[in-house]
Amino acid sequence: MxxxxxxxxxxxxxxxxxxxxxxxxxxxxxGTKESEYFNPQVLATHGNGEHFVGSKTCMECHRDIYNAHLNTAHFNSGAIADSSNIKGSFKEGTNILDLNAVEFQMLKNGEYFYQHTKIKNRSTEIPPSKFDIVIGSGVRGQSYLTWDNDELYQLQASYYTPTDSWVNSPGYPTYYDEPRPIRDACLKCHITFAKSVEPSPQGNRFDKSQMIYGIDCERCHGPSAKHVVFHRENPEALEAKFTLKIEGLNRQQRLDLCAQCHSGPRSIVLKGNSFSYFPGEDLNQYSKNVDNSNPDQKLDVHGNQYGLLTSSECFKQSATMDCSTCHDPHRKERGNTDYFNSKCISCHTEGETVCSNTVMDKHIKANSCISCHMPTTPSQAMMVQLDRDSLETSFNIRTHLIAIYNKDMWRD
Ligand code: HEC
Ligand code: HEC
Ligand code: HEC
Ligand code: HEC
Ligand code: HEC
Ligand code: HEC
Ligand code: HEC
Incomplete structure (x- = not known):
């Protein structure tokens, strides 16, 4: 029984x-689950017709890279403003930027953040501007953008990390100025993709629904919808399909990938728009820098690591050096002295040229090659005014002109 x-x-x-x-x-x-899995949501469409699907879709197959990338300055360089990413203070007493003829007060209202403008000795009412987009991960500072319908403007108040305070945005006068329209200039280097809704490159109107914030996987690897769909449909395929093999690119192509944003402003657009270049292509066909034809004109340290590195003996006298020789683009490495030293020593080993310097400076971490050969240097291009009484202060950026410098230049 x-x-x-x-x-x-x-x-x-x-x-x-x-x-x-x-x-x-x-x-x-x-059901819907399957169709979503094999048709991932399209976040935006590149000019060449390829679709962006965002890094969340990469996570299931590239988990380590995805997790490491979340902590990089790249990923956090441009974002929708919220309490987790605005570094400036909204607390009474530290929420003011006081300039000569104008005062800005930063106030929180519910979950939103605003810049209130008070022009001194005038009763003109200026409506508050909302913090909509954060530009800059905050290593040195941040600027903020605001939408007026689909038009994008920069706020006059920026944040400066070294003093943990509000400052006048670089290039703004010390009086109240009309909000500065943001064309694609900031976006092209600080986010993955934006679509202008105007035919002219001078426009500041964008399609909000096609903005991909942060410098994400697909900025360097190209829009990857086809790659994702292929590998989801063919889980047994071990060799990558429908994605660029960066290892197979030549040195210039690999450098161009980073030079899009690290070789100066490249404000002259020769073809398409700021987002038309596709990794693997010849960048110089798309844009170039203004040629001021002055041989004494020094390259600025801000945003021109490409120009400086390619002028260095290390680069000129080695056949393979590119940005990835010292940087893993998926990881945050800032401050990791041992890691960077090991990169220098990988070429400058005993028997080859080693450091011939015998004088050590007690202020310099004795074993940090870069404090003497790639010292931090004040930028002439990126300067801010801290308050109404101060002169402009430069951002200090690590030079990529690897060379022998005088002792007075050595700096961690
Ligand atoms: C369903 C699985 C899957 C998803 C989702 C996926 N990939 Fe891949 N990817 C692979 C496989 C398999 C390879 C080949 C093995 C490897 O290199 O890890 C690969 C390789 C790559 C490579 C290296 C190409 C090479 O050979 O040099 C890149 C770059 C890449 N994927 C980017 C992405 C990006 C960006 C995303 C998200 C937008 C993504 N992948 C999403 C499966 C996937
Ligand atoms: C879309 C433009 C863009 C591309 C492409 C790009 N970068 Fe950047 N990179 C930036 C911006 C903007 C910052 C500053 C980020 C911040 O702090 O807000 C930055 C910061 C960095 C930093 C400093 C990171 C830190 O921890 O502060 C390194 C190193 C770097 N980039 C290397 C590279 C390399 C190597 C490549 C090519 C593989 C590359 N970048 C491609 C725009 C770009
Ligand atoms: C040609 C590319 C490029 C353009 C255009 C550009 N930036 Fe940057 N920006 C960079 C790079 C690269 C860095 C990283 C530091 C460096 O090399 O100077 C940076 C750094 C910054 C930082 C400091 C970020 C941090 O975490 O410390 C801020 C803030 C910033 N940029 C704001 C702006 C704004 C606002 C605009 C538009 C008016 C703009 N940038 C246009 C490439 C660019
Ligand atoms: C700043 C540009 C940049 C960004 C952003 C970026 N990559 Fe890469 N990626 C590279 C470069 C350059 C290489 C080749 C590295 C080398 O040659 O050492 C690479 C290599 C790869 C590879 C093959 C080699 C390996 O390490 O497995 C995969 C897979 C990959 N990336 C996936 C991703 C994913 C997923 C993301 C986003 C979470 C991402 N990448 C974001 C520039 C980038
Ligand atoms: C890919 C190999 C490679 C790497 C990595 C490398 N170098 Fe070099 N470096 C060279 C070569 C080649 C030369 C030129 C010949 C020589 O002086 O040995 C050179 C030259 C130099 C010089 C002399 C420059 C001059 O103007 O006379 C200094 C200083 C130097 N390197 C420091 C460094 C430091 C510091 C690092 C790490 C941040 C580094 N190098 C990383 C290959 C490399
Ligand atoms: C020889 C090694 C080496 C090479 C090659 C190299 N870098 Fe760097 N880079 C460094 C070191 C070291 C730092 C300082 C890291 C730190 O502060 O912890 C750095 C810092 C940076 C920063 C941050 C600068 C700052 O002051 O905030 C950027 C951006 C950057 N590198 C971009 C690039 C790009 C783009 C390339 C290729 C054109 C490149 N690097 C090639 C060694 C190198
Ligand atoms: C305290 C500053 C300082 C530090 C730290 C330092 N160097 Fe140097 N290095 C110098 C000076 C100064 C010279 C030039 C010495 C001379 O001409 O007598 C030099 C010369 C060099 C040269 C050129 C050698 C030649 O004779 O052409 C190389 C290569 C070099 N250093 C690599 C490195 C590496 C790699 C490290 C890290 C392991 C390092 N340096 C750390 C100050 C420094």
Missing amino acids: AIINRKFFRNYIMVIMLLGLTTLVFHCKN
Whole structure:
């Protein structure tokens, strides 16, 4: 009796399980879950027709890279403003930027943040501007953008990390100025993709629904919808399809990938728009810097690591050096002295040229090659005014002109 019962019970369970399985399979094959998995949501479409799908879709197959990338300055360089990413203070007493003829007060209202403008000795009412987009991960500072319908403007108040205070945005006068329209200039280097809704490159109107914030995977690897769909449909395929093999690119192509944003403003657009260049292509066909034809004109340290590195002996006298020789683009490495030293030593080993300096400075971490050969240097291009009484202060940026410097230039 007990045996029959148990047998019956077992069969019963099996039938239930089979039924369950069939419904599950049926559901997956025809239901929304499956169609979403094999048709990931398109976030934006590049000018060449390829679709962006965002880094969340990369996570399931590239988990380590995805997790490491979340902590990089790149990923955090441009974002929708919220309490987690605005570094400036909204607390009474530290929420003011006081300039000569104008005062800005930063106030929080509910979950939103605003810049209130008070022009001194005038009663003109200026409506508050909302903090909509954060530009800059905050290593040295941040600027903020605001939408007026689909038009984008920069706020006059910026944040400066070294003093943990509000400052006048670089280039703004010390009186109240009309909000500065943001054309693609900041966006092209600080986010992955934006679509202008005006035919002219001078416009500051964008399609809000096609903005991809942060410098994400697809800025360097290209829009990857086809790659994702292929590998989801072919989980057994071990070799990458529909993505650029960076290892297979030549040195100039690899450098161009980073030079898009690290070789000066490149404000002259020769072809398409600021987002038309596709990794692997020849960057110089798309844009170039203004040629001031002055041989004494020094390259500025801000945003021109490409120009400086390619002027260095290390680069000129080695066949393979590119940005990835010292940087893993997926990881945050700032401050990791041992890691960077090991990169220098990988070429400058004993037997080859080693450091011939015998004088060590007690202020310099004795083993940090870069404090003497790539010292931080004040930028002439990126300067801010701290308050109404101060002169402009430069951002200090690590030079990529690797060379022998005088002792007075050595700086961690
Ligand atoms: C369903 C799995 C899957 C998803 C999702 C996926 N990939 Fe891949 N990807 C692979 C496989 C498999 C390879 C080949 C093995 C490897 O290199 O890890 C690969 C390789 C790559 C490579 C190296 C190409 C090479 O050979 O040099 C890049 C770059 C890449 N993927 C980018 C992305 C990006 C960006 C995303 C998200 C937009 C993404 N992948 C999403 C499966 C996937
Ligand atoms: C879309 C433009 C863009 C591209 C492409 C790009 N970068 Fe950057 N990079 C930036 C910006 C903007 C910052 C400053 C980020 C911040 O702090 O807000 C930055 C910061 C960095 C930093 C400093 C990171 C830190 O921790 O402060 C390094 C190193 C770097 N980039 C290397 C590279 C390399 C190597 C490549 C090519 C593989 C590359 N970048 C490609 C725009 C770009
Ligand atoms: C040609 C590319 C490029 C353009 C255009 C550009 N930036 Fe940057 N920006 C960079 C790079 C690269 C850095 C990283 C530091 C460096 O090399 O100077 C940076 C750094 C910054 C920082 C400091 C970020 C941090 O975390 O410390 C801020 C703030 C910033 N940029 C704001 C802006 C604004 C606002 C605009 C538009 C008016 C703009 N940038 C236009 C490339 C660019
Ligand atoms: C700043 C540009 C940049 C960004 C952003 C970026 N990559 Fe890469 N990626 C590279 C470069 C350059 C290489 C080649 C590295 C080398 O040659 O050492 C690479 C290599 C790869 C590879 C193959 C080699 C390996 O390490 O497995 C995969 C896979 C990959 N990236 C996936 C991703 C994913 C996923 C993301 C986003 C989470 C991402 N990448 C973001 C520039 C970038
Ligand atoms: C890919 C190999 C490579 C790497 C990596 C490299 N160098 Fe070099 N470096 C060279 C070569 C080649 C030369 C020129 C010949 C020589 O002086 O040995 C050179 C030259 C130099 C010089 C002399 C420059 C001059 O103007 O006379 C200094 C200083 C130097 N490197 C420091 C460094 C430091 C510091 C690092 C790490 C941040 C570094 N190098 C990383 C290959 C490299
Ligand atoms: C010889 C090694 C080496 C090479 C090659 C190299 N870098 Fe760097 N880079 C460094 C070191 C070292 C730092 C300082 C890191 C720190 O502060 O912890 C740095 C810092 C940076 C920063 C941050 C600068 C700042 O002051 O905030 C950027 C941006 C950057 N590199 C971009 C690039 C780009 C783009 C390339 C290729 C054109 C490149 N690097 C090639 C060694 C190198
Ligand atoms: C305290 C400053 C300082 C530090 C730290 C330092 N160097 Fe130097 N290095 C110098 C000076 C100064 C010279 C030029 C010495 C001379 O001409 O007598 C030099 C020369 C060099 C040269 C050129 C050698 C030649 O004779 O052409 C190389 C290569 C070099 N250093 C690499 C490195 C590396 C790699 C490290 C880190 C392991 C390092 N340096 C750390 C100050 C420094």
